[in-house]
Amino acid sequence: MQKLVQLLEFGAPGAKSLEEIRQQVASAGCSSKGGSGKSSCGSAAGQGDLPPEVWEKVKNHPCYSEQAHHHFARMHVAVAPACNIQCNYCNRKYDCANESRPGVVSEKLTPEQAAKKVLAVASSVPQMTVLGVAGPGDPLANPQKTFKTFELVSATAPDIKLCLSTNGLSLPDHVDRIQAMNVDHVTITINMIDPEIGAKIYPWIFYNHRRYEGVEASRILSERQLLGLEMLTARGILVKVNSVMIPGVNDKHLVEVNKAVKSRGAFLHNIMPLISEPEHGTVYGLSGLRGPSAQELKALQDACEGEMNMMRHCRQCRADAVGLLGEDRSDEFSNEKVAAMEITYDLEARKAYQAKVELEREAIAKAKTAELVKLADETSAIKIQVAIATKGGGRVNEHFGHAHEFQIYEVSTAGAKFVGHRRVDLYCEGGYAAADGAATIIRALNDCTAVLVAKIGICPKDALAEAGIEAVETYAFEFIETSVIAYFKDYLQRVEKKEINHVAKGDADIRQGAFTEA
């Protein structure tokens, strides 16, 4: 059934044209319940130990499934500028340092503008499956704007999953509405469960018409966060908990936070590094507190990884990001450009893309299983990290010089595991190598033994080799995990034949500043 919706006067004042789209979609028989996933859920491609009903919810959500983030994109709409708490890692005067590039004011959107933008993106980016409201303030400090946006989007683009990210202070008041609107993914930022530690993170909260400060503020915030978490999980809504790792403030305490949220049914825990520079104008930035190193972050994530899934692919993206995680196409969809677009919402084309991804995922899973079998008779205590240059689709398909980031896999005879990503400044800018050569990239990949790329020039290859990082083109355009395992097998053989020496690698830097394409 073809569901073509033509929107003729897209630039005209909002309500009417949106209403037209809504009516046409409704008459074409779409459910407003959301969720188009009709494909078989018994697929081995990434389901792991998840129950089928949970896998069905997360498999196309790039922020909830590491596996999905290779294939699916998300967008955030900045409809929620107001916030009800103050965090020491955020300066609202210059936008939130952890959500947006500091100093650049994102375009604020009305719910109507946001709903149009979602349609515009969904029609030209079939892999866009998720709409999130993540600020730049707190979605639930702007409940009217947030829920109006969801209402408009679910009426016109019923297959798009809705999610929101909140500090949790107002969460208990809105749980029923969240459930009624079929928002089935909620992220709560929980940085502490001990108000004494909270007092070092949150100078104040605004609650019940009062400003609370100090330990009392954090006690109220923590109670509300944990209550909201329990209420959501009791209703079967998936909850991801975000925590900012602040060295010397809550880094050790986050193990306790992890236990507390796990016992209350959180589905996924995402520990992110503090982003802190003086120019962000934040309390931490100005006082000289800095973020953790890559290995400090990984050690904490490893310590928390028990029965609970840890998210390691978070890109700490802008509150108005558009695209695959790690890319930002928001510039293509500015208010002005969206207003001028003619939009066709083609649900069938979107479903066709998603079915294609399903096939690709199964191929990846099969290839990985086959490669793991080959590794089965190897035994070795060696464990290395391998960096990958990729632009999506789960393949080694990016040139070294064009990579904005590298994905990091840890590999041993037990198999390959994604452990994070490293954002870098482009090596190759407009055809010329960066002024400081590959130095900053080497610092970002310093804990890796090799980097797998589609292609690399001689200069950076030599610079990497000097730093003890082997640049490998052999696996160009192959599946990532298969390539990592194959490389590791080859590495072990070379160590065994004494062609190379295994060297334990050091630590690496985490690039500061949120990702922007510009």
Place this chain on the structure above:
Amino acid sequence: MAYKIISSQCTACSACEPECPNVAIFEKGGTFHINPKKCTECLGHFDMAQCVAVCPVEGTCVIDKSVPRYQAPA
């Protein structure tokens, strides 16, 4: 007196607008403003001025000394 918003510091985050018990706050020219004729400094409503309490930029919502003191009805 009433409160006023110092425009150069206002981030236009809109947090104050719905909190005002007198619906005195409005957006104009990209920032928010307080209508001094409607502002009661939250007297009789709350213990603290709501715009001051919720504003993320300290010293942005301040007493406007250029207008007469608000007189609570007897």
